[in-house]
Amino acid sequence: MAGFNKVVNNYDDAMQGLKNGMTIIAGGFGLCGIPEGLIAEIKRKGTRNLTVVSNNCGIDGFGLGVLLEDKQIIKMVSSYVGENALFEQQLLNGELEVELTPQGTLAEKIRAGGAGIPAFYTSTGYGTPIGEGKDVKLFNDRPYILEESITGDYAIVKAWKADAYGNCIYRHTAMNFNPLAATAANVTVVEVEEIVEIGSLSPDQIHTPGIYVDRVIKGTFEKRIERKVIQQTAPSKGTQ
Amino acid sequence: MALSREQMAMRVASEFKDGDYVNLGIGIPTLAANYVPPNISVMLQSENGLLGMGAYPTEQEIDPDMINAGKETVTASIGASIFNSADSFAMIRGGHIDFTVLGAFEVDVKGNIASWMIPGKLIKGMGGAMDLVAGAKNIIVTMTHTDKYGKSKLLTTCSLPLTGVNCITRIITDLAVLEIKNNAFYLKERAPGVSVQEIKDKTDGALVIDGVIHEMKV
Numbered sequence: 002m003a004g005f006n007k008v009v010n011n012y013d014d015a016m017q018g019l020k021n022g023m024t025i026i027a028g029g030f031g032l033c034g035i036p037e038g039l040i041a042e043i044k045r046k047g048t049r050n051l052t053v054v055s056n057n058c059g060i061d062g063f064g065l066g067v068l069l070e071d072k073q074i075i076k077m078v079s080s081y082v083g084e085n086a087l088f089e090q091q092l093l094n095g096e097l098e099v100e101l102t103p104q105g106t107l108a109e110k111i112r113a114g115g116a117g118i119p120a121f122y123t124s125t126g127y128g129t130p131i132g133e134g135k136d137v138k139l140f141n142d143r144p145y146i147l148e149e150s151i152t153g154d155y156a157i158v159k160a161w162k163a164d165a166y167g168n169c170i171y172r173h174t175a176m177n178f179n180p181l182a183a184t185a186a187n188v189t190v191v192e193v194e195e196i197v198e199i200g201s202l203s204p205d206q207i208h209t210p211g212i213y214v215d216r217v218i219k220g221t222f223e224k225r226i227e228r229k230v231i232q233q234t235a236p237s238k239g240t241q
Numbered sequence: 242m243a244l245s246r247e248q249m250a251m252r253v254a255s256e257f258k259d260g261d262y263v264n265l266g267i268g269i270p271t272l273a274a275n276y277v278p279p280n281i282s283v284m285l286q287s288e289n290g291l292l293g294m295g296a297y298p299t300e301q302e303i304d305p306d307m308i309n310a311g312k313e314t315v316t317a318s319i320g321a322s323i324f325n326s327a328d329s330f331a332m333i334r335g336g337h338i339d340f341t342v343l344g345a346f347e348v349d350v351k352g353n354i355a356s357w358m359i360p361g362k363l364i365k366g367m368g369g370a371m372d373l374v375a376g377a378k379n380i381i382v383t384m385t386h387t388d389k390y391g392k393s394k395l396l397t398t399c400s401l402p403l404t405g406v407n408c409i410t411r412i413i414t415d416l417a418v419l420e421i422k423n424n425a426f427y428l429k430e431r432a433p434g435v436s437v438q439e440i441k442d443k444t445d446g447a448l449v450i451d452g453v454i455h456e457m458k459v
Contacts, residue, residue, distance in 0.1 A: 030289045030326070031312040033305065056326070083365030101364065104288065105330025105372030112327040125334060125375040128353075128406030131367075173306040173323055174290050180325045208325075224305035230313040232297040 007167040007217045008196060012042035015190050015218045019048050019155055026111060026153035027055035028182040031227045032064050034175030036159040036192040038220035043157075044068055054078040054111065054151055056104060056178055058088050063225055072096060078151065080104035084227075103131060106148055108181055113150035115184025115213070120149045156186035159222075160209065163193045164200075167214025168207045176208065183209045192220040242434045243386075243415040248459045251276040252413050253342055253383050255458070257283045261339040262332075264288065264373060267311050269383050270342035284318075286338055288369040290329045293321025310369065333369070334376040341377035343370060345384045345409075347399045350424045350446040352409045354382060355401035367404060374405030386414040386443050393445035395419070395426055416440050418457055425449045430457035 009015050016039060019025075025043070029035035040059075043051075044067050051074050058077050059066035068074050069087045076098040082088055091097035102110070103125045113121055122145035126132045136147035158179045161172035169191055171179055183189050191209075196219050244252065250272035257263060257273075259281035265271050274294075277283055285294040287309040294309055295318035302316055309315045317323070332338055345356040354374060357367040374380060387393055395412070412419045417440045418430040425447040431440060433456045441448055 030310075031308065033289075033308045033312070079366060081366035081368045099364075101366050103367055103371035104326070104369040105334055105376075108326035108330050109334075123334065123375070125372045127375070129371060129403040130358075131371060173304065173317070174287075174308055175306040176323060176325050177289050178326045181327050226303070226305050226314060227308070227312040228314065229303065230297045230315075231303070232299050 005211070006165045007211065007214055008165050009216045009218050012038055012045075012218065015039060015192070015216050016042045016046060016155070018188060019043065019046065021048055022050045023048070023154035024052040024054065026151065026156045026182040026186050027053060027065060028156070028158045028177065028179030029055060029057070029064070030174070030177035031057050032059065032225050033227075034159050034171065034177050034179055035059070035064050036157045036190075036220070037222050038218070039157040039190055039192050040065060040067060043073070044071070047071065047073065049073050050075050052076040052078070054153060056080050056107060058082055058085055060085055060227065061087050069097070076100065078102055078107070080107050101131070108178060110148060110151040111178065111181040111185045114152040115181065118150055120147050122147055151185060153186040154188065156182040156189040158183045158189060158191045160191050160193045162195045162197050162202065163191055163214070163217045164197050164202055164211070165217065166199055167191065167211030167217055168202055169193070169209040169214065170202060170206060171208050180209050183213045188215050189213055190216045190218070192218050194222060195219070242432065244432050244459060246272060249383055249413060249415055251459050252418070252457055253381060254278065256381060257281060257340065262286055262292070262337065263340045263342070264333065264338050264377065266341075266343040266370070266373075268344045270344060271311070273342060286329075286332065287315070288329050288333060288373070290324050290326055291315070291317060291321060292324070292332070293318045295321070330369070330372050333372050336376055336378055338377050339379060341373045341380045343373065343380065343382055345382045345394070346401055347394050347396055348382050348384075348409050348412055348421070349396045349399045350421060350426060351398075352407045352421045353399050354404045354409050355399040356404045358402045360402065370404050374408045380409055381411045381413060382409050383413045386416040386440070393443050395444045395446050397446045416443065427451065428454050430455055432457060433459070
């Protein structure tokens with residue numbers, strides 16, 4: 002058992018070994034399903050020159066956005082970076098590099114990276130600026146571009162529940178990129194809402210098998226909502 | 242008279258077929274969910290990993306773990322499923338989504354679309370739009386016919402960086418319904434009270450007018 006016990010009890014241990022210049026793959030979509038405590042620990046450590054692979058970069062003052070405050074990130078690989086003033090400013094100043102990547106290509110790059118596939122062909126981005134300079138090949142008369150997969154030094158993941166073996170389940174759309182990120186790094190750290198007894202998760206319901214996970218830490222989460230939209234009392238009918 | 246945003250959404254929704262899996266982009270496309278004809282069912286996919294997107298929540302139902310691709314709080318409808326981002330785009334890229342509705346800055350006669358970047362202004366990113374135009378079986382672009390300066394958005398060649406090539410076949414604007422084939426826009430319907438001449442004047446790319454063009458039903 003001891004060899005399979007992934008639980009760590011403090012954030013220092015959780016992010017131990019993270020060094021300047023490393024690549025971090027982060028789960029989350031906007032502010033949904035983000036490892037809040039692990040991000041805070043990276044900020045506290047002050048690790049610099051980081052490349053961060055994440056669909057978004059949080060917002061000003063929350064999520065990955067806090068790592069921009071002390072310029073800890075030198076490069077983002079993301080599909081969407083809007084709604085973040087500090088991000089815009091550092092991008093325009095040339096302090097931050099961004100590799101914009103279509104969302105599905107980004108997901109597949111991480112999935113492939115974790116699965117030992119170095120590259121794949123996709124039609125996404127062919128004929129656009131994303132396809133420029135990339136190898137093109139025809140399959141069934143349709144052009145596809147070659148995209149290289151992504152692996153990282155660390156993955157920071159947010160799950161709902163995990164056991165000490167690192168078996169994880171996610172809740173609702175807080176799943177998003179998290180299970181992919183978990184597979185694609187040398188060291189995968191998962192921050193969870195609850196650590197449960199080994200054997201209490203049904204084996205056929207586990208989203209991320211523990212083999213991918215190196216460290217599990219129980220966190221507390223603010224779960225800030227980016228766009229709160231409430232049902233109207235009656236749906237709009239349009240103009241007559 | 243040009244259609245309102247709601248009327249454009251109504252006209253888009255009239256294209257849905259019973260049993261369609263549909264992905265709606267941000268803006269007017271999302272509004273179309275309010276106007277699904279009562280006699281049919283469609284299932285909405287949100288590319289952050291939700292098939293069977295329901296209504297916005299009530300104050301009591303709000304759950305920060307349940308959002309759509311626009312990062313808005315949503316609910317899951319009965320019979321929904323949730324999956325990771327790679328599975329979500331496998332559905333999209335693999336051609337399993339029947340119907341996609343997107344906004345655009347420009348569309349041209351070759352079916353090219355530009356929708357994600359205006360050089361010189363800030364780049365926010367393409368999100369899932371490039372994957373959607375590469376993978377969906379049936380894509381409708383809905384946008385205003387002209388930009389805020391009155392310049393046509395239906396062009397011979399897109400001037401902005403592209404989102405996808407040779408992928409758009411149908412456009413619903415505030416003035417008209419058009420198909421794209423043979424390097425031209427084919428006018429199919431016009432908005433109530435809008436003349437063929439006005440559409441002609443506001444369409445920069447080649448426009449084919451074949452027979453009588455009826456007013457659309459909205």
